[in-house]
């Protein structure tokens with residue numbers, strides 16, 4: 001799932017400062033699950049914005065809405081009736097949703113209310129961790145299901161850097177050393193021989209570093 005967090009309120013207030021009719025649009029998908037950009041967060045943001053303007057003695061009209069997914073036009077259409085009245089939309093979707101909305105309604109100013117962090121998984125209640133950088137050439141079959149590109153601070157492909165202490169990464173001791181986890185898992189499976197196989201440098205052009213990628217399915221019917 002895509003994970004993100006709401007921008008600092010100070011930044012949101014600055015972005016919205018020139019406007020007094022504001023629609024706050026939540027997204028009902030990933031950002032609802034990670035409690036950053038769903039209806040609840042849209043209503044909370046609307047409430048603090050009203051209080052902020054009240055304290056400044058400036059009137060503001062704010063409405064909070066949510067659509068099922070902001071990355072798809074058919075869901076964004078459900079906001080069309082409200083759109084002409086509002087000067088600006090603060091989108092609490094991920095960067096994909098914000099861009100989708102801007103492309104779909106180019107005449108309307110759509111501002112990002114969220115900082116998108118990447119692709120993560122829920123670790124426990126209230127904690128999500130980034131685990132995949134979408135490199136376009138997955139090697140989890142060789143690394144016991146642990147992504148060294150994302151979870152190793154140096155993105156090493158052929159084993160640890162040697163700097164870890166007590167299973168922690170030398171770059172940030174809050175993180176476990178990815179290669180220590182990989183080693184432990186391979187050892188438990190009796191597959192340490194996989195560490196002896198040299199992995200050549202990846203073809204990074206298949207990842208984002210080759211520019212934005214596309215997924216096209218020619219077998220899908222066009223309607």
Ligand code: SF4
Nearest residue numbers: 132133135138139147
């Ligand atoms: S190897 Fe690539 S595709 Fe697989 S989890 Fe890591 S970044 Fe994602």
Ligand code: SF4
Nearest residue numbers: 152161169170177178
């Ligand atoms: S300590 Fe482990 S996770 Fe950190 S950079 Fe070195 S090999 Fe990667």
